Amino acid sequence: MTGPTATPPIDEDLLRTRLGELAAILTADPVADAADEVLAGGHHGPHPDGRRPDGRRRPGLLVAAAVLVVVIGCVAWAARSGTDDATQVATEDGTAATDPPATTTSSTIVLATTEPVLPGPDRAPGPNRLNDVLTARFPDWFAGLHLDPATQTLILLHDVDGPAAPPEEIDALAAENGYGPDQYILEEATWTRAELMAVEDELLAAFPDGRIPGTDGTITAFGVAADRGYVEIGVDGVSVARAAEILAERLPRDLISVVEHGVNQATPSPPP
Amino acid sequence: MRTDIVDLYTSERSDLVSLAALVLGRRDQAEDVVQACFERYGATERDDVRDPVRYLRRMVVNECRRVGRRSAREEPRFRIPAGVAVDSRIVELADTIAALSPRRRMAIVLRYHCDLPVHEIASLMGTRPSTVSSLIHRALHDLRKALA
Numbered sequence: 001m002t003g004p005t006a007t008p009p010i011d012e013d014l015l016r017t018r019l020g021e022l023a024a025i026l027t028a029d030p031v032a033d034a035a036d037e038v039l040a041g042g043h044h045g046p047h048p049d050g051r052r053p054d055g056r057r058r059p060g061l062l063v064a065a066a067v068l069v070v071v072i073g074c075v076a077w078a079a080r081s082g083t084d085d086a087t088q089v090a091t092e093d094g095t096a097a098t099d100p101p102a103t104t105t106s107s108t109i110v111l112a113t114t115e116p117v118l119p120g121p122d123r124a125p126g127p128n129r130l131n132d133v134l135t136a137r138f139p140d141w142f143a144g145l146h147l148d149p150a151t152q153t154l155i156l157l158h159d160v161d162g163p164a165a166p167p168e169e170i171d172a173l174a175a176e177n178g179y180g181p182d183q184y185i186l187e188e189a190t191w192t193r194a195e196l197m198a199v200e201d202e203l204l205a206a207f208p209d210g211r212i213p214g215t216d217g218t219i220t221a222f223g224v225a226a227d228r229g230y231v232e233i234g235v236d237g238v239s240v241a242r243a244a245e246i247l248a249e250r251l252p253r254d255l256i257s258v259v260e261h262g263v264n265q266a267t268p269s270p271p272p
Numbered sequence: 273m274r275t276d277i278v279d280l281y282t283s284e285r286s287d288l289v290s291l292a293a294l295v296l297g298r299r300d301q302a303e304d305v306v307q308a309c310f311e312r313y314g315a316t317e318r319d320d321v322r323d324p325v326r327y328l329r330r331m332v333v334n335e336c337r338r339v340g341r342r343s344a345r346e347e348p349r350f351r352i353p354a355g356v357a358v359d360s361r362i363v364e365l366a367d368t369i370a371a372l373s374p375r376r377r378m379a380i381v382l383r384y385h386c387d388l389p390v391h392e393i394a395s396l397m398g399t400r401p402s403t404v405s406s407l408i409h410r411a412l413h414d415l416r417k418a419l420a
Contacts, residue, residue, distance in 0.1 A: 018365050019385040023290040027299050028356050252406045
């Protein structure tokens with residue numbers, strides 16, 4: 001009988017060293033470095049005050065000084081024009097008072113569904129089928145969808161960087177799946193389709209049929225809560241606690257949040 | 273006021289460019305990111321900034337996210353400058369790091385290149401420390417072969 005093989009710990013010091021070497025390579029300027037070497041007359045090592053051994057300033061410092069002039073000019077220009085992109089964030093305890101705001105503020109995205117999300121080749125008309133169709137038709141634009149349970153409005157999320165999709169085609173595909181032009185809205189996703197697909201790949205690998213082993217439960221939705229750093233997984237037919245326990249055996253516990261996602265919650269309104 | 277940004281630029285620019293280069297894989301983008309951050313930093317009310325280095329680092333992290341998202345479909349991610357001799361082990365590491373998800377790559381760079389503690393990384397990335405630990409753990413798993 002064989003047991004699991006222990007995995008040796010990674011050499012963290014080696015990783016630090018290699019990262020440092022990679023950073024030096026990525027930021028190297030062969031032309032400037034070669035010129036510097038010639039001008040320095042073959043001497044190596046920094047001068048205590050940053051100059052060459054003969055006392056002359058290094059070209060790199062002159063370049064930095066020139067760049068600084070540009071920076072200061074831009075600063076003065078920005079100050080005059082009142083630009084203030086890096087608005088300060090204040091919190092009650094003041095701990096974040098010096099932090100610039102994060103640029104990623106996506107909300108939890110849950111794919112609306114009335115059946116297991118994984119996999120879903122031939123769905124009946126509805127949000128899941130629309131999800132599949134839009135994914136296939138506009139892979140670089142469509143980023144997912146979710147249904148606002150309060151208003152039953154379908155929210156189609158698109159990648160802000162993707163090529164625009166023709167509105168009339170979106171209208172037609174939405175109508176085919178039971179959503180008129182006033183029953184869905186478009187929103188920009190702040191995460192990419194690729195990120196969502198990566199999550200889906202992991203879920204598919206762990207739960208290929210969307211069913212939760214040992215229970216009658218299924219995975220009925222999932223989404224990326226990018227701003228909170230975890231994946232939200234909707235389940236049906238099993239308690240959240242039990243599902244979380246089983247899911248955590250195959251997925252990193254710290255990266256998932258399991259929520260109840262009953263089939264009726266995502267039932268779309270009837271076609272107009 | 274002018275002096276403080278000059279000092280900061282002189283002392284921190286190189287480290288910030290290294291951070292951005294490891295995350296974005298390109299020197300030109302890294303320099304642009306850092307330059308943009310310094311410009312924006314100069315336009316803020318800096319009297320309220322208690323820790324300028326941390327503030328700038330967070331700006332760079334945020335800007336790397338934005339730029340990385342825009343260039344996600346460009347290949348190759350890591351551009352070794354022409355004329356620079358590179359060990360094959362470094363190339364393998366670069367390839368492996370490039371293949372990491374952006375969040376895992378950011379966590380690894382902040383932890384092992386910037387030597388920041390997990391709670392500081394969580395603050396910079398706007399997430400929980402436990403999530404950072406998971407990101408690092410999984411990234412190390414992916415990096416294991418490249419470091420063998």
